[in-house]
Amino acid sequence: MQRRVVVTGLGLVCAVGNTAPEIWSKLLAGKSGMAPITAFDTTGFSVTFAAEVKNFDPLDFVDKKESRKMARFIHLALGATHEAMENSGLKITDQNATRVGVHIGSGIGGFDIIEREHSAMLAGGPRKISPFFIPAAIINLAAGQVSIRYGAKGPNEATATACTTSAHSIGDAYRIIERGDADVMIAGGSEAAITPMGIGGFAAMRALSTRNDDPEHACRPFDKDRDGFVCGEGAGILILEELEHAKARGAKIVAEIIGYGMSADAFHITGMPEDGDGCFRAMENALKSANLRPEQIDYVNAHATSTPLGDATESKAMQRLFGEHATSHKLLVSSTKSMTGHLLGGAGGLEAGITIMALMNQIVPPTANLDNVDPECKLNYIANHPQNAKLDYALSNSFGFGGTNGSLVFRRWEE
């Protein structure tokens, strides 16, 4: 018999809030998390704002000595994991430890630490490199630190597939449980790339919005005046659990994960083909694996980052897949990046969490700053105000540099 996989915990951290409920209320109110960068001096940078996490103290989750051995993306992952674990009520014991795994990725990893240690080396020579440089910075150490802190002895992995990272982490973790290699997976992603090299690097690609004089309105997916994405940071962690395992311990189930699709564009390092063929196939594969017809999907949390090409391309791919269901505006689509900024490797985790909260609350969060819809974008984007709706099935999209795509399908949970 096919093993079913449900979600029993959510932990989210991003610029609009440090917990899932706080984020949900801010999204419904259309609050933007964007502001001038406080992490470093932006003099000379063409982009001077971002969506930074506010008032996050790693010492709430880890002691001072240990916290120094971790890049910020690991701190954020520990914060989100703390909420998700509390939420799930799961206790890891000697009996279940080997059946609980961790799958937490990051697109970038510890740029903050890499930059700091590189500066130390340039100033003082190689002897000034900290012995904790490597374990503080490398991508799989978020998964490693979570396993160490919680005693999770099952499969331990980290994906690094740019902005599709945490959609892949969640999808792959779902498959791990389905196959029987674990009963529970702590899965998602984390990112903290608001550093001089992170912002400078994306700005050099001309990928970021330069609306420096108006950060709150800078991220405007599907709007005709959009001019690039806004770098966000944060983490999104789900507790995925085999259905019978969750029932046996009386866990509160918040949704079921029923589909996962992947694809590659095989086209360009950062661009996507104009017809969005890769996006189309990721969504199509996700629907196939969920055994759903396109018209059964009620809501899509779009990848839409507010770049001129990306949002139009994703819209075209949705139009091709969903047909009349989409063009008639029955399919509800929104981009919550308009408020949270783009979490890069953390985006899929955060947005899976938001998609699940939409199913739980039967409300679609809006696309903020959508004042004049781009004529190239022809769907129902829930402009500026949330909408109550009957939602049974929802899809979350993530597309990343390298042409790597992932789509997840969630089902509203009912006993």
Place this chain on the structure above:
Amino acid sequence: MAAVEEKVKQIIVEQLQVDEAEVTPSASFQEDLGADSLDVVELVMQFEEAFDIEIPDEDAEKIKTVKDAIEYIDKNAKGGK
């Protein structure tokens, strides 16, 4: 000696996040003060920084207790800072 001892203890308390009372002369970094091998490497780097000395790896390996550190620095530091 007293100034070196005071400063060494201060660095250990800060780096290893231990109680000052635990930092006795015979306390071993790894066995008594909760350090792992990487913590000790970083601790030695902090001593180098604070006392403006270079501690070669072959010497660093012999610094295992609070007393080892104080004696080594007292002998090799150029007056400290």
